[in-house]
Amino acid sequence: MIPHPELQAADFTPEPSTDSLEQLSRPSLSYWQDAWIRLKQNTRAIISLYLIIGLAFFTVLGPFLWTKDPSAQDLDQISQAPALPKTALLVSDYEPWTPPNVQGHPAEPAGYPDNLDAVTNFATVGTPNTQSVRFTWSPVQDAGGYSIYRSESKPNGLQGLGLPLETLTAGNIVGFEDRLNLKSQTYFYSIIPTDGLDEFEVVTTLKVTPVQSITVSQALERGLIEASDAPGRSVSLAFHPFGTDYLGRDMLARLMQGARVSLFIGVVAPFIYVLFGVFYGGFAGYLGGKVDQFLMRFADFVVALPFLLFMILFKIGFGIGPGESGVLPMLVALILLLWPSTARLVRGQVLKIREQGYIEAARLLGGKPSYLIARHIIPNTMGVILVTLTFAVPSAIFTEAFLSFIGMGVAPPTPSWGSMCNEGVKTMLSHPHELFFPALFISITVLAFNLLGDGLTEALDSKMRSRE
Amino acid sequence: MLKYTFGRILSGLVTIWFIATATFLAMHAVPGDPLMNEKATTPEIRENLARKYGLDKPIAEQYVIYLGNMVQGDFGISFTQQNRKVNDIIQDHFPVSAALGILAITFAALGGILWGALTALYRNQLPDIIIMFLVILGISVPSFVFAALGQLLLVNINQWFNISFLPVAGWGTFAHMIVPSLVLGLGTMALLTRLMRSSMLEIVNEDFIRTARAKGLSPSRIFFQHQLRNAILPVVTVLGPQIAAITTGGFVVELVFAIPGLGRYFVQAVQQLDYTVIMGTTVFYGAFLVFMVILVDIIYGFIDPRVRLK
Numbered sequence: 001m002i003p004h005p006e007l008q009a010a011d012f013t014p015e016p017s018t019d020s021l022e023q024l025s026r027p028s029l030s031y032w033q034d035a036w037i038r039l040k041q042n043t044r045a046i047i048s049l050y051l052i053i054g055l056a057f058f059t060v061l062g063p064f065l066w067t068k069d070p071s072a073q074d075l076d077q078i079s080q081a082p083a084l085p086k087t088a089l090l091v092s093d094y095e096p097w098t099p100p101n102v103q104g105h106p107a108e109p110a111g112y113p114d115n116l117d118a119v120t121n122f123a124t125v126g127t128p129n130t131q132s133v134r135f136t137w138s139p140v141q142d143a144g145g146y147s148i149y150r151s152e153s154k155p156n157g158l159q160g161l162g163l164p165l166e167t168l169t170a171g172n173i174v175g176f177e178d179r180l181n182l183k184s185q186t187y188f189y190s191i192i193p194t195d196g197l198d199e200f201e202v203v204t205t206l207k208v209t210p211v212q213s214i215t216v217s218q219a220l221e222r223g224l225i226e227a228s229d230a231p232g233r234s235v236s237l238a239f240h241p242f243g244t245d246y247l248g249r250d251m252l253a254r255l256m257q258g259a260r261v262s263l264f265i266g267v268v269a270p271f272i273y274v275l276f277g278v279f280y281g282g283f284a285g286y287l288g289g290k291v292d293q294f295l296m297r298f299a300d301f302v303v304a305l306p307f308l309l310f311m312i313l314f315k316i317g318f319g320i321g322p323g324e325s326g327v328l329p330m331l332v333a334l335i336l337l338l339w340p341s342t343a344r345l346v347r348g349q350v351l352k353i354r355e356q357g358y359i360e361a362a363r364l365l366g367g368k369p370s371y372l373i374a375r376h377i378i379p380n381t382m383g384v385i386l387v388t389l390t391f392a393v394p395s396a397i398f399t400e401a402f403l404s405f406i407g408m409g410v411a412p413p414t415p416s417w418g419s420m421c422n423e424g425v426k427t428m429l430s431h432p433h434e435l436f437f438p439a440l441f442i443s444i445t446v447l448a449f450n451l452l453g454d455g456l457t458e459a460l461d462s463k464m465r466s467r468e
Numbered sequence: 469m470l471k472y473t474f475g476r477i478l479s480g481l482v483t484i485w486f487i488a489t490a491t492f493l494a495m496h497a498v499p500g501d502p503l504m505n506e507k508a509t510t511p512e513i514r515e516n517l518a519r520k521y522g523l524d525k526p527i528a529e530q531y532v533i534y535l536g537n538m539v540q541g542d543f544g545i546s547f548t549q550q551n552r553k554v555n556d557i558i559q560d561h562f563p564v565s566a567a568l569g570i571l572a573i574t575f576a577a578l579g580g581i582l583w584g585a586l587t588a589l590y591r592n593q594l595p596d597i598i599i600m601f602l603v604i605l606g607i608s609v610p611s612f613v614f615a616a617l618g619q620l621l622l623v624n625i626n627q628w629f630n631i632s633f634l635p636v637a638g639w640g641t642f643a644h645m646i647v648p649s650l651v652l653g654l655g656t657m658a659l660l661t662r663l664m665r666s667s668m669l670e671i672v673n674e675d676f677i678r679t680a681r682a683k684g685l686s687p688s689r690i691f692f693q694h695q696l697r698n699a700i701l702p703v704v705t706v707l708g709p710q711i712a713a714i715t716t717g718g719f720v721v722e723l724v725f726a727i728p729g730l731g732r733y734f735v736q737a738v739q740q741l742d743y744t745v746i747m748g749t750t751v752f753y754g755a756f757l758v759f760m761v762i763l764v765d766i767i768y769g770f771i772d773p774r775v776r777l778k
Contacts, residue, residue, distance in 0.1 A: 304758055305487055305754065306757055309749075310750070402720065405610070406719055407739075421613070429620065435616060439609070439610065447608035
């Protein structure tokens with residue numbers, strides 16, 4: 001028998017409180033706060049997010065800051081490459097010009113000459129401008145005429161003279177005026193004396209850079225000058241930072257308006273069909289059984305439809321009336337065809353979550369179906385839905401661009417990035433900027449949404465959460 | 469396996485019926501009239517034409533006739549080219565699209581597997597970074613831009629070197645097929661590279677790789693025999709849907725490179741509202757795609773025994 005020790009009240013001192021030990025050392029984070037922190041560590045995703053915000057500003061606020069009318073044509077600057085603001089020389093309206101006629105010089109040579117000298121004193125008259133470039137030269141002895149060529153690159157002797165402009169058939173007419181589609185760029189004019197029939201192998205070349213010019217009546221018509229302004233002064237032309245298209249419409253303004261169309265389709269269509277898919281899939285997954293089987297069978301059929309063919313079929317099925325842009329039919333066709341993928345995904349998620357232990361626990365604690373759906377099932381599928389939505393945007397933008405490119409999309413004159421590419425591809429060789437800018441905007445948008453989607457997938461993956 | 473195959477084919481047939489019905493309904497919702505462009509100047513001529521094409525019958529009866537003809541493989545006669553059968557059009561133009569598509573998917577699959585394996589081998593090193601940058605570019609740039617750029621490049625190469633390196637457009641020889649099919653396969657190649665990379669990286673962590681390494685297999689044998697062969701499986705799964713993407717994506721390439729394929733013909737038929745050609749090509753394409761997906765699934769069953777056992 002062990003004797004009991006004598007216990008005093010002092011032996012029972014209370015332990016210090018353990019409350020402080022049980023407190024969390026770091027603040028508790030919700031799923032979304034945690035995902036946001038992980039997303040912020042992903043530089044590429046954050047840059048993409050800023051890009052998307054920038055694009056949204058470009059689309060929404062752009063037209064208020066850059067107020068140029070996207071459908072106004074600037075006829076002075078057609079297919080203009082991106083450049084700084086340009087000025088033009090104000091010249092008087094065109095008046096016919098008579099080339100100088102050298103008195104006493106024979107118009108036709110007496111016989112056929114064996115040799116002709118090259119033309120000398122080949123020079124311009126007045127300021128060469130884009131309205132007209134005028135030349136004169138000294139008459140060549142025994143010449144019966146002159147041939148004039150124009151080239152955009154420097155000719156090599158008699159090679160590469162370029163465009164034959166004119167063949168004069170008199171030796172005493174020593175002037176010529178070029179008014180053929182002149183641009184403000186360097187031209188090489190070549191002149192060859194002839195005996196009235198054949199050209200001789202002597203050439204004189206002159207380098208001319210016409211000044212951008214505008215006539216008084218044109219400038220008045222476009223409101224660029226006052227009626228009192230005299231020719232000779234310079235006039236500043238409309239500024240097109242991104243250049244103009246083949247009808248002289250401002251590219252920047254068109255890109256902004258096109259962004260409205262492209263991004264409207266690209267964002268609204270996925271939003272609606274993902275929402276529909278969530279309800280459809282959630283409904284099927286929650287009810288289960290025969291209803292689920294039937295609903296999903298139907299979704300499978302819709303998935304099997306060849307997507308682009310049916311986009312085109314539905315679009316013409318809805319029809320585009322005169323004056324309509326065709327945005328709405330495309331939106332409806334996208335929604336009709338693309339909802340099943342989200343529905344399948346959400347149904348799978350719901351089926352998985354329904355079997356999870358915490359749902360069972362919540363049900364045992366007396367949670368009603370509506371509570372379970374609202375508190376547990378929907379929040380837990382939100383991550384997957386958000387990722388789907390992010391990836392759905394680029395594919396919708398691609399579809400719009402693709403359809404507009406083959407001429408089945410938005411009807412002109414409504415610009416969209418795809419239809420702008422369609423127009424730009426025709427002048428790709430001579431004016432690459434008309435294809436480059438819309439293609440660049442499509443690529444940047446698609447890239448930003450794809451990278452953001454990648455980032456979101458990683459950030460919202462609950463497996464990653466437990467790894468830390 | 470036989471039961472599985474049979475079941476898949478049966479459900480495929482039901483899907484084709486659904487496609488045919490949806491096409492029929494969509495076409496009959498189209499505003500306007502296929503006879504609108506005809507020289508149906510008087511009501512009598514219109515009536516005769518309507519009778520000729522069976523358009524005077526009630527819609528349900530038209531549907532039954534349409535399905536009946538389709539079961540017999542008869543898609544009818546073109547509306548705009550009145551002595552040409554839709555079957556003939558498909559026979560003439562589909563082989564062109566198919567040849568282009570097969571070459572494109574070959575490029576895409578080989579390229580995707582090769583680049584994907586390379587990136588996984590050189591993970592986070594220079595080759596990986598370069599290839600993944602190109603992949604992102606391939607996913608983000610629309611196919612028509614690639615088509616235009618490809619053509620531009622060809623023009624320039626032919627000009628600079630003053631040779632006809634490869635034809636810029638048209639159809640006929642193998643040389644005509646190379647650049648269009650590369651352009652067509654580029655997007656898919658980018659997707660497959662990404663997929664291959666992630667699948668390769670997943671497999672590195674598998675137990676059987678560790679076992680292989682532990683029992684002293686050479687790294688190259690582990691790479692080719694164990695890692696690569698297993699990593700290809702997910703790539704094969706997406707090949708079915710990707711064939712669909714490539715065949716329909718062929719429209720743009722056919723338009724840009726002036727290739728007389730079925731895609732270009734379809735776009736033309738839509739513009740002319742050539743009912744029978746639109747319906748015929750849609751159903752034909754749909755059936756083709758459905759069976760392609762089934763074929764890939766069955767092939768998958770042969771490659772991966774785990775699917776067969778299920």
